Amino acid sequence: QVTLRESGPALVKPTQTLTVTCTFSGFSLTVSGMCVTWIRQPPGKALEWLARIEWDDDKFYNTSLKTRLTISKDTSKNQVVLTMTNMDPVDTATYYCARGCKAGHYWGQGTLVTVSS
Amino acid sequence: EIVLTQSPGTLSLSPGERATLSCRTSQSVSSNYLAWYQQKPGQAPRLLIYGASSRATGIPDRFSGSGSGTDFTLTISRLEPEDFAVYYCQQYDNSLLTFGPGTKVDIK
Numbered sequence: 001q002v003t004l005r006e007s008g009p010a011l012v013k014p015t016q017t018l019t020v021t022c023t024f025s026g027f028s029l030t031v032s033g034m035c036v037t038w039i040r041q042p043p044g045k046a047l048e049w050l051a052r053i054e055w056d057d058d059k060f061y062n063t064s065l066k067t068r069l070t071i072s073k074d075t076s077k078n079q080v081v082l083t084m085t086n087m088d089p090v091d092t093a094t095y096y097c098a099r100g101c102k103a104g105h106y107w108g109q110g111t112l113v114t115v116s117s
Numbered sequence: 118e119i120v121l122t123q124s125p126g127t128l129s130l131s132p133g134e135r136a137t138l139s140c141r142t143s144q145s146v147s148s149n150y151l152a153w154y155q156q157k158p159g160q161a162p163r164l165l166i167y168g169a170s171s172r173a174t175g176i177p178d179r180f181s182g183s184g185s186g187t188d189f190t191l192t193i194s195r196l197e198p199e200d201f202a203v204y205y206c207q208q209y210d211n212s213l214l215t216f217g218p219g220t221k222v223d224i225k
Contacts, residue, residue, distance in 0.1 A: 102149075104164055104207075107164075
């Protein structure tokens with residue numbers, strides 16, 4: 001059974017760095033063809049793809065946010081970590097991780113991150 | 118970057134009716150790389166269709182996807198009460214993903 005769970009702070013201050021962690025089970029990110037993707041969704045708005053990490057450690061980022069994002073994996077812990085620097089109130093959103101390279105076949109329940117002073 | 122446009126923004130229908138949702142891309146997309154998701158309030162999105170027309174695991178056959186090039190369609194043959202939700206299309210191109218703005222299907 002594939003499961004993913006996001007964790008991170010519920011509240012961050014403007015200019016701070018956000019770190020969210022995706023802990024997964026039921027698959028291994030060492031297997032060829034496996035990927036984990038981060039997507040976010042501001043309240044009442046559409047989904048926005050953020051980043052993806054692949055089994056071979058290739059990393060891909062949203063063009064508009066590339067300078068602020070870093071994705072990494074710890075295969076021994078079955079975790080993928082996303083950091084986003086210089087947080088702003090417009091970054092308030094639910095942050096999801098999903099398994100899949102070209103589409104999200106399995107999703108976590110998401111974690112709401114609010115950016116406010 | 119490929120931009121996705123979904124229409125209509127809102128679709129008001131009754132249970133039992135047929136729903137036809139449109140997704141247009143600003144450039145031609147390989148059919149292998151077009152997906153559709155359903156999202157209900159307070160829930161994560163659920164993959165319905167990938168590869169433009171392949172149903173994901175456990176998805177009822179009343180959901181079907183079609184299209185190619187820049188025009189794609191999600192059809193729900195007969196709406197069930199649990200189908201009223203927001204639907205997003207998503208494409209994968211040149212290693213990057215983008216989502217459409219969504220279509221809300223609500224009860225008439």
